[in-house]
Amino acid sequence: MAIAELPAYGAISRRRKEWGRALIAAATVLFLATALAQVLNSARIVDLGFRDWRPTLFAYLAWAVVLGFGQVMIRGQAGLRALFILPAALFTVAMAIFPTLFGLSIAFTDWNLSSATGQKFNGLDNLFQLFRDPFYWNAMRNMVIYVLFVLVEYAIAFGLALLLNAEIRARKFWRVVFLIPLMLSPVAVSWMVGKSMLEYRFGPVARFARWLGINNPSFFTDPWAARLWIEAMDAWVSIPFVMILLLAGLQAMPKEVMEAATVDGATPWQRFWQITFPLMLPVSLTAIVLRIIFKLKLADIIITVTSGGPGGATDSVSSFIYREYRDRSNVGYGTMLAMFYLVVIVIFVTILLNVLSRHMRRMT
Amino acid sequence: MAAEATASSLASADSGASARRTKWLLGRIGIYAALVFWAFVSLFPVYWTITTSMKVARNVQQGALIPFVDYQPNWLGWRSLGLSPDTIGNVSTVREEFLNRFLNSVYTAFGASALAVLLGALAAYGLSRYQYKFLWMRNQDLGFFFLSQLILPPVVLALPFLVLYRELALLDSTIGLILLYTLTVLPIVIWIMKDQFDTIPVELDEAAQVDGLGPWGTFFRIILPMALPGMVAAFILSLILCWNEYFFAALLTSTNAKTLPVMVASQTGSQGINWWSMAALSTAAIAPLVIVGVLLERFIIRGLTAGSVKG
Numbered sequence: 216m217a218i219a220e221l222p223a224y225g226a227i228s229r230r231r232k233e234w235g236r237a238l239i240a241a242a243t244v245l246f247l248a249t250a251l252a253q254v255l256n257s258a259r260i261v262d263l264g265f266r267d268w269r270p271t272l273f274a275y276l277a278w279a280v281v282l283g284f285g286q287v288m289i290r291g292q293a294g295l296r297a298l299f300i301l302p303a304a305l306f307t308v309a310m311a312i313f314p315t316l317f318g319l320s321i322a323f324t325d326w327n328l329s330s331a332t333g334q335k336f337n338g339l340d341n342l343f344q345l346f347r348d349p350f351y352w353n354a355m356r357n358m359v360i361y362v363l364f365v366l367v368e369y370a371i372a373f374g375l376a377l378l379l380n381a382e383i384r385a386r387k388f389w390r391v392v393f394l395i396p397l398m399l400s401p402v403a404v405s406w407m408v409g410k411s412m413l414e415y416r417f418g419p420v421a422r423f424a425r426w427l428g429i430n431n432p433s434f435f436t437d438p439w440a441a442r443l444w445i446e447a448m449d450a451w452v453s454i455p456f457v458m459i460l461l462l463a464g465l466q467a468m469p470k471e472v473m474e475a476a477t478v479d480g481a482t483p484w485q486r487f488w489q490i491t492f493p494l495m496l497p498v499s500l501t502a503i504v505l506r507i508i509f510k511l512k513l514a515d516i517i518i519t520v521t522s523g524g525p526g527g528a529t530d531s532v533s534s535f536i537y538r539e540y541r542d543r544s545n546v547g548y549g550t551m552l553a554m555f556y557l558v559v560i561v562i563f564v565t566i567l568l569n570v571l572s573r574h575m576r577r578m579t
Numbered sequence: 580m581a582a583e584a585t586a587s588s589l590a591s592a593d594s595g596a597s598a599r600r601t602k603w604l605l606g607r608i609g610i611y612a613a614l615v616f617w618a619f620v621s622l623f624p625v626y627w628t629i630t631t632s633m634k635v636a637r638n639v640q641q642g643a644l645i646p647f648v649d650y651q652p653n654w655l656g657w658r659s660l661g662l663s664p665d666t667i668g669n670v671s672t673v674r675e676e677f678l679n680r681f682l683n684s685v686y687t688a689f690g691a692s693a694l695a696v697l698l699g700a701l702a703a704y705g706l707s708r709y710q711y712k713f714l715w716m717r718n719q720d721l722g723f724f725f726l727s728q729l730i731l732p733p734v735v736l737a738l739p740f741l742v743l744y745r746e747l748a749l750l751d752s753t754i755g756l757i758l759l760y761t762l763t764v765l766p767i768v769i770w771i772m773k774d775q776f777d778t779i780p781v782e783l784d785e786a787a788q789v790d791g792l793g794p795w796g797t798f799f800r801i802i803l804p805m806a807l808p809g810m811v812a813a814f815i816l817s818l819i820l821c822w823n824e825y826f827f828a829a830l831l832t833s834t835n836a837k838t839l840p841v842m843v844a845s846q847t848g849s850q851g852i853n854w855w856s857m858a859a860l861s862t863a864a865i866a867p868l869v870i871v872g873v874l875l876e877r878f879i880i881r882g883l884t885a886g887s888v889k890g
Contacts, residue, residue, distance in 0.1 A: 298795075300701070300711060318735065383614065390880075394872060400822065402844045407627065419623075451621075460883065512733060
C-alpha cells in the first residue's frame, strides 16, 4: 500500500546535507557529553552539582528533535516520511529497550534497597539462587495452570458469542451487559468479588453455598479452591474480550455455507463442529494467543485478594516478584526473576506463534 | 394404498411440524435462559457493590439483597467518603483525598491515552503508507517490533523504572506514570490505527499529493479526519486500560500521584469490615468507566476487533 513516488522538486544541495549531518553530529556529541558528565558526577570523580539525571533526559529529547530535523535536511521528502515513525520508535527505545537493558545490568547485582551496602556485582549468583527458589518455581507452575485455564475461558466465551449471534431480540442490550465486566478495574473487582461477595460469613456466595448445604464454605483456604476463585475473577473480567473477538468472527462468516448445510439436513451439532468451528479456527487462535499474552501479566487480583496465599498456591510470577520487592526491597534478585520470566515467555510465545501462525489471522 | 400412504405421510408431517415447533420453542427458551443467566453473572457483582454502599453493618450481616424490601438504604458509606447529600457541602478531608486520587486517575489516563494516540497514529500512518528500511528492518519487522512490546510483562519494567525514575526525580509523579502507561498501550493503539489507515484508499493520499500537499499536509488535512472513528476507538480502549492499571501505580507512586486503583487497594487491608465505605469507593471508581462503556460500546468493540475480522 505504498504511495507512488513523486518526482522530487529539485535535488537537495550538498551544503544542506552537510549542515544536516553536522547538526546531528553536534547533537549526538552534546547528548553523549551530558551523559558522560553525569556518569562522572554520580561516580563522584568530578562534582558538577547535578541533583538528578534529568539533564541526560533533556539531552536525549533534544537529540531526538535534532535527529528528526536533520533527517529532513539530509533526505528531504524521505526524511519527512521518516518523521512519522521516528517519534514512536525513539519513545519505545527509550522506554522499553533501554530500561530492559538497564534491568539486565541490575539483574546481575546484589542490591537490596533497604540495606546500606548498595549495588554490588555478584555474577550469576542470582541465577543460581533462582534455580533453588522453590517459591519461584511454584509460581511458574501456577502460571502454567492459569494459562491452561484460558481454554476454559475460550469455551465459555465461544458459547456467549454463539448466543449473541443467534436470532435474539435486543442484541445490543445483551452485548453491552456482557461487556460490562471488561470495563471494571481488576482491583475494584478484587474487592467487589474477592473480598465482599466471597466473605465466608455473610457474603452472598457463602450464603448461597450454605443454602446448597455446604456448611463451612471456605474460598481462599484450600489451595485449589483459592486458585479457582482467582481464575474465576480473572475470567470474569476478560471473557468479554475473547467473546467480542469471536462474535466479530461469527458475524463475518459467510451465511451461504450455513444455509447450504441446513438445507442438506445437518443438525445444529454437526453444523457447529463441521462448519462453524473449523471456519472460526483462525479467529479462535488469535483470540487465544492474545488472551495468553495478557494472562502472563496476571498480578493485580492476586496481589489484592490473596497476596499469593495460601502457601503460595495462587501466586503468579508477577505477584511473587512484586512481593519480593515490596516486602524485601530485593531489587537485584527481583530483577533477575523478572528477566528470567521474560526469557521464558518470549521463548514460549515465539514457539506458540510459530506453531499457530499459519492458522492465525494476520497480526502485523 | 397409494392414498393411504399419502395420508399417513401427511399425518406424520403434521406431527413432525408440531414437534419441530416444540423443539424451536424449547431452543428459544434455552437461549433466553442462558442470556439471562450470564447477564446475572455479569451484573450481580456491580449490583451488589452499589447496594452495599447504602447498607449499614446490620444489613450486611443479615445478607440483605434488595433495597427498600430487605433493608432501608442509608448514606453511611457515601458519608464516609464525604459524598452523601448531607455532607457534600461540608469540608471533608476524605473527599479531598478521594477527589485528588480521582483527578490523578483522570490526568494520567487522559494524558497517556492522548500521547499514545498521537504517537501511535503517526507511526501507524507511516507503516501503512510508506516503505521504511532501518538497518535490516523493513515495514513488517518494524510493525512486529512495536507489537512485540505487548508481550513485555509490567514486572520486567517495574524494577528498572523504579531505579530510573528515582534517578530522574520522576518517582511519584503523574508525568512519569503517563509515560509508562503510554508505553503499555502504544502497541494496541498502533495496531488499531494501522487497521484503520489500511481501510482508507491510498488513492486519496496520491490525489492530495498531486494537489501539492506534502506528506504531513496529506496526513493532517485529508487522512486524519477520515480516521477519526479508529482514533476514538483507540483512545477509549487506552483510557480503560490506563484507568484500571494498578501494578505500576502501586510501585511507582506514594503520596502525590496515587491513582484510584491504588487507593481502593490500600483500603482493603486496613478496613476489611468497613464494607459500606469500601463499596462506595469501589462504586465511585468503576462508575466513570461503566458509563463510558455503555455509551461508547460501539467504539470499544471496534477497537477490540481491529485487525481480526477481515479475511
